[in-house]
Amino acid sequence: MTEKCDTCIVGAGISGLNALFVASRYLSRDQRVILIDRRSRAGGMWVDTYDYVRLHQPHPFFTAGNIEWTLDKEREYLANREEVLDHLRHCLEEIKQRVRVTELFGCEFENAEEIGEKVQITCRSGDGRTVEIEADRLIKAYGQRVDTNAPLNLSSAHARSVSPDFFDVRESEMQNSDAPVWIVGGGKTGIDTAHALINEQPGREVNLIAGPGTLFMSRDRLFPSGVRRWYKGEPLSSVFREMAHRFDGTNETDVMDWFRNNHGISLTPETGNFLGAILSESEKETIATGLNEVVMDYLTDVVDSDGGAEVVLRSGDTLPFELGSWVINCTGYIGRSEHPYEPYVSANGRVLSIQNRSVPIPFPLGGGSAYYLSHLLFLGKLAQVPLYAMDTEEMRRKAPQYVIVAVMSSLHFYNLSLIAEALPGKRFTKMISQYGLDFNRWYPLPRRLRASAGFMLNHKRDRKHYKRALDTVAERFGVRCGPVVNAGY
Numbered sequence: 001m002t003e004k005c006d007t008c009i010v011g012a013g014i015s016g017l018n019a020l021f022v023a024s025r026y027l028s029r030d031q032r033v034i035l036i037d038r039r040s041r042a043g044g045m046w047v048d049t050y051d052y053v054r055l056h057q058p059h060p061f062f063t064a065g066n067i068e069w070t071l072d073k074e075r076e077y078l079a080n081r082e083e084v085l086d087h088l089r090h091c092l093e094e095i096k097q098r099v100r101v102t103e104l105f106g107c108e109f110e111n112a113e114e115i116g117e118k119v120q121i122t123c124r125s126g127d128g129r130t131v132e133i134e135a136d137r138l139i140k141a142y143g144q145r146v147d148t149n150a151p152l153n154l155s156s157a158h159a160r161s162v163s164p165d166f167f168d169v170r171e172s173e174m175q176n177s178d179a180p181v182w183i184v185g186g187g188k189t190g191i192d193t194a195h196a197l198i199n200e201q202p203g204r205e206v207n208l209i210a211g212p213g214t215l216f217m218s219r220d221r222l223f224p225s226g227v228r229r230w231y232k233g234e235p236l237s238s239v240f241r242e243m244a245h246r247f248d249g250t251n252e253t254d255v256m257d258w259f260r261n262n263h264g265i266s267l268t269p270e271t272g273n274f275l276g277a278i279l280s281e282s283e284k285e286t287i288a289t290g291l292n293e294v295v296m297d298y299l300t301d302v303v304d305s306d307g308g309a310e311v312v313l314r315s316g317d318t319l320p321f322e323l324g325s326w327v328i329n330c331t332g333y334i335g336r337s338e339h340p341y342e343p344y345v346s347a348n349g350r351v352l353s354i355q356n357r358s359v360p361i362p363f364p365l366g367g368g369s370a371y372y373l374s375h376l377l378f379l380g381k382l383a384q385v386p387l388y389a390m391d392t393e394e395m396r397r398k399a400p401q402y403v404i405v406a407v408m409s410s411l412h413f414y415n416l417s418l419i420a421e422a423l424p425g426k427r428f429t430k431m432i433s434q435y436g437l438d439f440n441r442w443y444p445l446p447r448r449l450r451a452s453a454g455f456m457l458n459h460k461r462d463r464k465h466y467k468r469a470l471d472t473v474a475e476r477f478g479v480r481c482g483p484v485v486n487a488g489y
Contacts, residue, residue, distance in 0.1 A: 011141035012037035013044015015370040021065035022374035024098040045146040050164035054078040063436040064091035143366030156302040158323040185330035186210030188277040198290030212272025216279035218265040236439040244409040249472025349383030362408040391480035414466035417459035
């Protein structure tokens with residue numbers, strides 16, 4: 001038997017739920033959406049991630065559409081894993097009040113084919129049954145495709161190798177041990193792990209192998225508290241728009257130096273990575289004070305030698321390793337796997353694919369593309385507006401890390417400009433008003449209006465500069481960064 005629906009959405013994380021929110025604004029109460037996810041519940045990566053993870057941003061700005069949180073906390077509160085999962089479940093229930101949703105959890109998407117004016121979808125249920133679905137449109141909301149981290153495979157028989165995704169550093173096994181800890185990875189997972197350990201066991205030896213180091217965005221500068229929201233800080237859209245203005249396709253080092261000096265914060269003396277994570281001065285101080293050693297190198301292995309053990313680094317250097325010490329794999333989640341290329345839009349505009357190989361709206365990761373592009377899909381404009389798309393997996397292989405950040409800024413505002421031009425003013429304004437992932441909402445309305453007015457008044461003129469920068473990067477590194485060819489652009 002073939003299930004029939006108006007829209008099929010694959011993925012029930014932040015991307016899929018934002019796509020579902022948009023669908024509920026266009027479909028009537030008696031129309032049907034089928035929501036597929038290989039996990040047992042809504043939540044995406046938050047179902048699998050480590051227990052002590054916290055949101056980067058204040059919790060109200062992580063939601064589906066403009067659905068408000070029911071959590072009774074201050075706006076600046078950083079929600080934990082269970083609180084996020086509760087809210088995403090709440091979002092799903094709220095959306096189901098507007099449109100009929102059939103949930104196929106524990107179901108794996110296999111393939112889809114466009115036949116005439118329909119999309120034929122094949123899935124596999126948890127018990128091995130084939131599920132056939134016929135839909136008017138399909139949204140593959142893969143988002144960042146974040147997978148869990150396994151413990152590192154180390155040579156030493158005396159290293160306790162664990163992963164945060166399967167081992168809570170706050171639980172009794174870690175608490176009952178006083179052996180040193182080596183955290184591998186200086187990004188958000190490493191910082192969360194260091195923060196949890198140092199708070200739970202002050203005085204314990206905790207070491208950080210930070211690779212090239214990570215540049216974070218300063219929470220104190222981007223999200224000032226209290227009355228300071230009226231005169232301190234800078235709305236995030238203004239920050240990245242300024243970055244796009246400064247970037248010409250070749251000067252990423254200068255652009256990132258500007259960002260680091262004005263909006264950045266780091267725990268390490270060097271900062272070769274930037275993935276949009278946020279860190280406060282108080283968090284930095286807690287971690288910096290509690291760490292015993294910060295190693296600016298990559299871990300290769302831990303090996304046994306002469307009755308002891310040592311850490312082997314990529315540079316060839318070695319460090320003493322106390323037998324029985326813990327090694328926690330906090331290496332990066334984003335961009336770790338390779339996937340086949342797929343454009344964000346199919347030739348006839350009935351299939352929208354949100355993933356890393358074809359990214360039109362990069363901020364925030366996954367959720368932005370899901371929200372804006374789903375609107376274009378339901379308006380019949382997805383294959384008409386000639387958005388640029390960046391292949392971020394290819395870019396990571398071929399270009400320095402800071403190039404990607406600068407390109408994302410140019411790409412984001414170039415495509416927002418095209419969307420604003422393609423939609424009637426009231427339609428675009430309404431779309432923006434329901435966009436709950438907008439960090440600008442932290443600030444009072446006059447400051448938000450000022451940022452929005454700056455964009456609306458100048459976006460057509462600025463678009464020419466953004467396009468030149470994007471075209472320069474595409475030619476400079478030989479990467480996909482332009483219109484999707486098979487959509488007829």
